[in-house]
Structure formats: structure tokens, C-alpha cells
Amino acid sequence: MAKIEGFRVINFKALKDVTLGRLWNRQDLEPITPMTAVIGKNGVGKSSLFDAFGFLADCLKKGVEEACDARGRGGFESIRSKGQQGPVEFEIYYKEHGNARPITYELSIDLDPYGRPFVSKERLRQRRKGQSHGRPFSFLILNKGQGMVWKGEKDGMQYDDEQELMDLFQALKEGTQTEESKETEVVELEDLRKLGIATLGSLKQHPRISAFRRFIEGWYLSYFTPDAARSLPLAGPQKRLSVHGDNLGNVVQYLEREYPNRFKTILKKIAEKIPGIRKIDTERTKDGRLLLRFNDQGFNDPFYAQQMSDGTLKVFAYLLLLEDPSPPPFFCIEEPENGLYHKLLESLAAEFREHATGRKGGSQVFVTTHQPYFVDALEPNEVWILEKGADGFSEIRRASDYELVKNMVKEGLPLGSLWYSDYLDAR
Ligand SMILES: Nc1ncnc2c1ncn2[C@@H]1O[C@H](COP(=O)(O)OP(=O)(O)OP(=O)(O)O)[C@@H](O)[C@H]1O
Ligand SMILES: [Mg+2]
Known part of the structure; x- marks a missing residue:
């Protein structure tokens, strides 16, 4: 079964920049566990985090404009973190199954000059078999609806900087043959409100994109x-x-x-x-x-x-x-x-x-909870604590980051009671 190992949210409501678990360029972080609980006081961003998943699923199903308005979200300006000008961004680091090479999906949503939300960037990457470091190969890159997609189940576009990618894109557009261009296709999306993974994920020649699309479509938010x-x-x-x-x-x-x-x-x-x-x-x-x-x-x-x-x-x-x-x-x-x-x-x-x-x-x-009795059954690496920082935006920590808490749980003290006794408050 597919598993999310990491999730990053930028400029979404109270979550100006929050990361849970591992990302492709943060291999030092421990992946999120199969069971994850998020705790914290009122107004710290638990529902915002829950809704970040809901919003992503809605973006895929309904397109980004409708998703911004759905479920009482109130439109792009009300979901973008207050005072921020940049796009709303998400990154998911996930594995299709236990032994699969992790895939990274990045999505940016911004406002066009007429104030309409649109998909400004989308990217899917995966490391090549045996590749343990360096940039993963991209197999989908879209900038404002234009970009490249790599066919098949293996590899992807290799590049060291954005210029190399632009050169490849140019070569493809001009029809110049290169080693990479045989596998790569230029794509242009008609509707910038729809996700590229929605459109390309319905094509048989892009099995990895289809699998990712099915994965998000399968999410169940209660x-x-x-x-x-x-x-x-x-x-x-x-x-x-x-x-x-x-x-x-x-x-x-x-x-x-x-x-x-x-x-x-x-x-x-x-x-x-x-x-x-x-x-x-x-x-x-x-x-x-x-x-x-x-x-x-x-x-x-x-x-x-x-x-x-x-x-x-x-x-x-x-x-x-x-x-x-x-x-x-x-x-x-x-x-x-x-x-x-x-x-x-x-x-x-x-x-x-x-x-x-x-x-x-x-x-x-993935659950959000206020209940110490519920948390009593959990391990420190399964529990994340949201708090409001001095700037009014959420910060997140993992209960297992507290050595003292980890040791006390090892000794048999239940985690919920430690939370109740303020051991999980900011250091
Ligand atoms: N666009 C935004 N930019 C910055 N902050 C926002 C934005 N939209 C909402 N917020 C803030 O985010 C806070 C967190 O709300 P959220 O509903 O996620 O909290 P919660 O942890 O679920 O609280 P509760 O335990 O009461 O359910 C809100 O109180 C609000 O102040
Ligand atoms: Mg809430």
C-alpha cells in the first residue's frame, strides 16, 4: 500500500511553512509513521493541516479555482497565508509500495493578473534505481501549463540547473533530437485551472503519473x-x-x-x-x-x-x-x-x-485530536505538536524530538498524560 513519508505546506492558511516527515532534499528527517496524530491548542492550525490534504484532493477533482471556493474556504485570498505574496505550495514525498523508490510531487498555485487562481508549477520526480544522492530525475515539469513529460516507468529528465531544463525544452520545441528528447514530450495544457496530473494521469503512456493520480483520488477524508x-x-x-x-x-x-x-x-x-x-x-x-x-x-x-x-x-x-x-x-x-x-x-x-x-x-x-486519552496509546514519533509562533504562523514539532519525553515513555509513562502535564510545550 502507498505511504506518504513527508508533506510540506507553504502559504496555506496558518501554515506559512510547515514540514512533516522526510522530503527528497531532507533525507536526514524521519518519515512520518503509518499512524500520525497532530495535537495542539485551539487555533494552532490542526484543521488547516487536515484541510491542506482536503484542498489537494479537491484541486485534483475539481480544479484549483473551484477547490479554493469549496468547503467554505472562501477563495484564494482567504486561504493564502495573510500578508504573503507568493504562491500556495505543497510537496508530497511518497512511496507507491514498501520497496518502491519514493516520488516527490510539487504543486504551486498562484493568482493570474485577473485575480484567478491557476496552477503555476507542477513537478514529479523520482530517483533512478541505485541513485542515492543528487537531484532525482523529473518525469513531469510544468510551468504555467507548458512543459515536458517523460514517457514510461523509468528514469526522467536529468539536469543540474534550470537553464539545462530550458535548453532541453527549447530543443524539443524546435524538434532537435537529443538522447533525452526521444523519451520526452512537450506538453501544453489548455486549462490552467486543472492539474497536469489530472490530465496526463488519465493516459496509459504515463503509468507513474496515473498511479500518483489514483493515489490522491483514493484519499479518504472523513x-x-x-x-x-x-x-x-x-x-x-x-x-x-x-x-x-x-x-x-x-x-x-x-x-x-x-x-x-x-x-x-x-x-x-x-x-x-x-x-x-x-x-x-x-x-x-x-x-x-x-x-x-x-x-x-x-x-x-x-x-x-x-x-x-x-x-x-x-x-x-x-x-x-x-x-x-x-x-x-x-x-x-x-x-x-x-x-x-x-x-x-x-x-x-x-x-x-x-x-x-x-x-x-x-x-x-492521519488524525487531529485534543484528547490525552487518545494520545496515551501513541508513540512519540507518531505525535506532532502544532504551536503558534511569534509571527502568528504555525510551527510544528515531533514529540520524539524531546529526549526527556522519549525516555519517560520508554519507562512506561503514557504520552497523553505527559502532554497533559505540559511536557510537550515549547522548550
Ligand atoms: N489565510 C490565513 N493566514 C493566516 N492565518 C490564518 C489564515 N486563515 C486562517 N488563519 C488562522 O489559522 C488559525 C488556525 O485555525 P485552525 O482551524 O486550523 O485551528 P485548529 O488547530 O484546528 O483549532 P481548533 O482546535 O480550535 O479546531 C485560525 O485561528 C486563524 O487565525
Ligand atoms: Mg480545528
């Missing part, structure tokens, strides 16, 4: 609300929970039919967490809608989702996500603790980790 889970969807099995959770019943229908054993595991787990729940199933109404039924051991008649508590619906939704037979590569949740009983949190965190690191090849999990 915006689950219990009220959405109480809606009455039309009957019909569906594989994956929607981002708000309004198809909870449809997913139950699917799992009951296709994966009865997994579904039994989910029921067993929910019974351990929520007192009284014995059975969950679905009922089709005469007009083709789907009711989700919860059988409580104290009562003969079932309860329907509309009557169930917020926390019950939430725990059930998380269990469905964790038992997804074909999980997404990357799974983000904001404050999963909201509305849950405190004693459930440590086991929930442990279940997220088990899913992320399990041999079944689960999703990489």
Missing part, C-alpha cells in the same frame, strides 16, 4: 456527522462510507452480503464498546429506502438509526471504515474523540494503529 448517518438513503449495497456517512445502511447491506465474517467482527467489536448492542441490520421500506436497525438486548423491538445516540453511530462508522475490505491508501479524521466515552479512546487509537500497520495492508491514518 467529515462524518451523526445526522448524515440518520438520513434515509435509497436501498442498494455500497462499498465505502461516503465522507459524511449518509450511506451507513448501504455499506451494512454490502458487508452483510459480501463479507459476512467481517461484519460479524464489527458487531462483536461494537458490542464490546457500547453496552446492550446485539445486532445491527437493515430493513428495506416499501418505497425503496433503507432503515438501519439496532437490536438492543433490553428490548424486543429494534431501534432505528434515527433514534440511536451520536456516539454509537460514530463508533459504528469507524468500525466499518477500519474493516473496509479494500481500504483507501490514506485516511484522515478530525477529532475522532468528539462525542465518545473517554474509555473508548485508547482502544480506538490502538485500533487505528493496528489498521495502519497491520499485515492486511490498511490505510495510513
